[in-house]
Amino acid sequence: MSDVSSNTMDALPAEFADLLSSEFRGQRRIVVPADRLIEVLKTLKEKLGYDLLADLTCVDYLTYRDAQHRFGLVYNLANTETNQRLIVRCFLDDPEPTVPSAVPLWAGANWLEREVWDLFGIRFAGHPDLRRVLLPEGFASHPLRKDYPLQGRGERHNLPVITRAEG
Amino acid sequence: MPLSPLSPSAELAADRTQPYLWTMNFGPQHPAMHTTLRLVLTLDGETVIDAVPDIGYLHSGFEKLAEHLDYNQYVAVTDRMNYVSPLANNVAWHCAVEKLLGIETPRRCQYIRVIVAELSRITDHLLALGAMGLDTGAFTHFIYAYSAREDLYDIFEAICGARLTTSYTRVGGLKLDLSPTALQMIRDFLRRFPRTLEDMARLLHQNRIFVDRTRGIGVLSKEDAINLSCSGPVARASGVTRDLRRDEPYLAYGDFDFDVCCDRRGDCFARYLVRMDEMRESVKIVQQAIENLPAGPVNLGDQARSILPQKTAVYTTIEGLITHFELVMSNRGIKVPCEEVYAATEAPNGELGFYLVGDGGPRAYRARCRPPSFIHFAAFPHLIRGHTVSDVVAVLGSLNIIAAELDR
Amino acid sequence: MAVIAELPDNVAVTKLDELVSWCRKNSLWPMPFATACCGIELMSTGASRHDIARFGAEVFRFSPRQCDLMIVAGRVVMKMMPVLQRIWQQMPEPKWCMAMGACASSGGVFDTYSVVQGIDRFVPVDMYVPGCPPRPEQLIQAIIDLQAKIQREGTLWGREFDAPSRQQPKRALQES
Ligand code: SF4
Numbered sequence: 215m216s217d218v219s220s221n222t223m224d225a226l227p228a229e230f231a232d233l234l235s236s237e238f239r240g241q242r243r244i245v246v247p248a249d250r251l252i253e254v255l256k257t258l259k260e261k262l263g264y265d266l267l268a269d270l271t272c273v274d275y276l277t278y279r280d281a282q283h284r285f286g287l288v289y290n291l292a293n294t295e296t297n298q299r300l301i302v303r304c305f306l307d308d309p310e311p312t313v314p315s316a317v318p319l320w321a322g323a324n325w326l327e328r329e330v331w332d333l334f335g336i337r338f339a340g341h342p343d344l345r346r347v348l349l350p351e352g353f354a355s356h357p358l359r360k361d362y363p364l365q366g367r368g369e370r371h372n373l374p375v376i377t378r379a380e381g
Numbered sequence: 382m383p384l385s386p387l388s389p390s391a392e393l394a395a396d397r398t399q400p401y402l403w404t405m406n407f408g409p410q411h412p413a414m415h416t417t418l419r420l421v422l423t424l425d426g427e428t429v430i431d432a433v434p435d436i437g438y439l440h441s442g443f444e445k446l447a448e449h450l451d452y453n454q455y456v457a458v459t460d461r462m463n464y465v466s467p468l469a470n471n472v473a474w475h476c477a478v479e480k481l482l483g484i485e486t487p488r489r490c491q492y493i494r495v496i497v498a499e500l501s502r503i504t505d506h507l508l509a510l511g512a513m514g515l516d517t518g519a520f521t522h523f524i525y526a527y528s529a530r531e532d533l534y535d536i537f538e539a540i541c542g543a544r545l546t547t548s549y550t551r552v553g554g555l556k557l558d559l560s561p562t563a564l565q566m567i568r569d570f571l572r573r574f575p576r577t578l579e580d581m582a583r584l585l586h587q588n589r590i591f592v593d594r595t596r597g598i599g600v601l602s603k604e605d606a607i608n609l610s611c612s613g614p615v616a617r618a619s620g621v622t623r624d625l626r627r628d629e630p631y632l633a634y635g636d637f638d639f640d641v642c643c644d645r646r647g648d649c650f651a652r653y654l655v656r657m658d659e660m661r662e663s664v665k666i667v668q669q670a671i672e673n674l675p676a677g678p679v680n681l682g683d684q685a686r687s688i689l690p691q692k693t694a695v696y697t698t699i700e701g702l703i704t705h706f707e708l709v710m711s712n713r714g715i716k717v718p719c720e721e722v723y724a725a726t727e728a729p730n731g732e733l734g735f736y737l738v739g740d741g742g743p744r745a746y747r748a749r750c751r752p753p754s755f756i757h758f759a760a761f762p763h764l765i766r767g768h769t770v771s772d773v774v775a776v777l778g779s780l781n782i783i784a785a786e787l788d789r
Numbered sequence: 790m791a792v793i794a795e796l797p798d799n800v801a802v803t804k805l806d807e808l809v810s811w812c813r814k815n816s817l818w819p820m821p822f823a824t825a826c827c828g829i830e831l832m833s834t835g836a837s838r839h840d841i842a843r844f845g846a847e848v849f850r851f852s853p854r855q856c857d858l859m860i861v862a863g864r865v866v867m868k869m870m871p872v873l874q875r876i877w878q879q880m881p882e883p884k885w886c887m888a889m890g891a892c893a894s895s896g897g898v899f900d901t902y903s904v905v906q907g908i909d910r911f912v913p914v915d916m917y918v919p920g921c922p923p924r925p926e927q928l929i930q931a932i933i934d935l936q937a938k939i940q941r942e943g944t945l946w947g948r949e950f951d952a953p954s955r956q957q958p959k960r961a962l963q964e965s
Pocket residue numbers: 461546825826827828862863864889890891892893897898920921922923
């Protein structure tokens with residue numbers, strides 16, 4: 215694979231030995247339970263130098279074959295010194311999927327978490343300002359969930375009409 | 382008691398309820414708002430105490446659409462993501478798909494992808510700087526930038542037939558090889574372009590108005606840049622020496638000799654300088670790539686089982702026709718592993734990555750795009766606090782927010 | 790006698806309509822409602838190579854109060870539609886609306902939950918420009934066509950806008 219980087223991280227430190235970890239195409243991923251998430255992220259940031267939160271997103275596994283959980287959060291970390299990457303996964307389930315917010319660790323998580331809330335309906339406990347970011351306030355669904363249809367539920371037609379006479 | 386214009390913003394932010402503070406709505410339809418951004422500013426006189434961005438005025442469901450289109454079709458939608466540099470998005474998308482599939486494209490394809498990605502970096506920076514000049518009152522600069530962009534549009538048209546919606550890449554290759562005409566046009570452009578850059582630099586570098594309006598405005602420190610997840614020229618202008626082309630070499634970037642352009646000051650002027658320098662580096666890269674362009678096919682052979690066959694093969698041979706239908710029929714298509722992968726490229730605006738989840742079928746189960754504009758716009762309130770209303774446009778221009786990439 | 794009594798009315802009205810339409814069509818002031826990729830082509834049309842000034846439509850005004858042609862360039866999503874409607878209402882009569890590109894005309898490739906499937910469902914549209922994005926030449930052609938339309942139908946008091954067909958949005962809000 216010369217197309218894309220393959221920065222494998224060295225062995226994880228001992229305190230994470232119990233975490234599930236896997237590798238695909240040179241990318242290391244670890245799975246963290248929700249209650250240990252912040253602790254692990256904090257160690258990664260402060261002790262292991264993963265100082266950049268490159269991305270934060272979510273996947274809805276509702277229709278995925280053999281999936282055990284409904285949602286999977288993806289924290290995409292990078293180390294700006296060594297250019298290693300690490301993907302931290304955290305799985306959640308209905309109802310009321312909630313995880314603690316990462317904003318105290320990275321200010322950049324603010325909008326990323328708002329986006330996940332907006333599109334997937336996952337709550338981030340302790341987030342300073344958890345409002346919708348892309349969709350209008352008052353939108354009823356979370357559109358990137360798999361049970362929401364691509365064409366929507368008619369929201370896009372539900373607007374007032376202006377004719378020449380009124381305009 | 383009104384505050385003195387020089388009082389630091391940190392104190393001001395504390396008492397936001399003072400009656401002399403007022404709120405101003407900026408956008409979403411405003412010439413300096415780069416299409417559809419909206420800001421709600423809290424002002425003391427003309428000092429900005431706080432800014433609350435409101436986005437989503439162009440949220441068109443790109444990521445949902447990716448779950449309903451196959452890996453080759455979706456490239457047409459990525460054109461519309463950062464519409465100022467569509468080719469860079471095409472390349473980013475198919476790099477991610479190929480990483481998921483675990484295939485490597487031929488050398489020639491990689492070189493051509495580098496060429497088009499760097500050319501589109503130039504178009505992007507030209508528009509960013511042109512618009513930044515325009516917003517700070519330098520209209521002539523914009524005209525220079527735009528006329529160079531028109532030349533590049535001609536080149537893109539010669540390469541792939543469209544000015545803006547290019548859809549140039551395919552899984553495992555490209556739609557078309559570079560024609561000799563296109564190569565010649567690129568060579569001519571490379572010869573002329575440094576001159577244009579010089580002209581543009583002469584117009585703004587020492588322009589008192591421009592320098593006064595950008596130097597020391599919207600300063601982003603290195604720590605904040607990392608903490609706010611910034612990437613690309615915005616981070617590099619603050620001293621973060623991170624460039625994925627060098628740090629995680631993808632495509633053929635390892636073969637070329639180029640510098641990573643950085644600055645330490647982190648203000649609007651530094652971001653302007655970094656973009657200017659990056660265009661020079663891009664010219665260097667394209668020059669090297671053109672001179673050393675390897676011969677050979679641009680597409681992987683169809684033994685890879687996920688590559689669309691050449692159109693001539695489709696029309697003249699039965700195997701080609703069968704392979705074609707195997708790949709484009711809605712219940713067949715490319716077989717991908719049931720895995721997840723993140724692949725990032727250094728797009729003009731910063732790290733443009735795709736997080737792909739494959740479920741074995743022909744369409745992505747989830748295709749998350751990591752949009753640099755979204756992350757940079759989130760940093761905007763941090764940059765503008767304590768500056769004046771007129772600085773809003775300078776800071777916005779220097780961040781180069783593209784609404785379609787911001788909202789997707 | 791009868792002829793003289795009728796003629797001045799007749800002649801004067803026709804000519805005034807034409808004169809006014811002629812003035813209007815050659816000084817269209819566009820309001821660039823540019824939201825997405827088409828907006829970039831709209832900028833190209835205004836920039837040096839294609840120079841829309843040759844057709845008297847170069848005075849891009851960002852204040853709707855000063856404009857008489859709204860060019861909607863790009864997709865409009867449900868969060869943006871109320872903004873577009875307000876801007877349309879703020880423009881003084883007579884005014885025209887142009888849907889530039891596939892998205893503004895019909896939703897284009899974005900048949901998704903948030904994109905309005907054609908702005909003509911919610912505001913009146915006089916001219917559609919096909920393409921994704923339309924080339925600058927095509928936009929210029931659309932402006933020339935709109936000028937012809939104004940010359941052909943325009944009246945001093947804007948009676949052409951009173952026709953019943955102009956009163957309705959082009960497509961009813963039927964949706965499967
Ligand atoms: S019609 Fe095409 S170019 Fe225009 S806004 Fe829509 S997607 Fe973009």
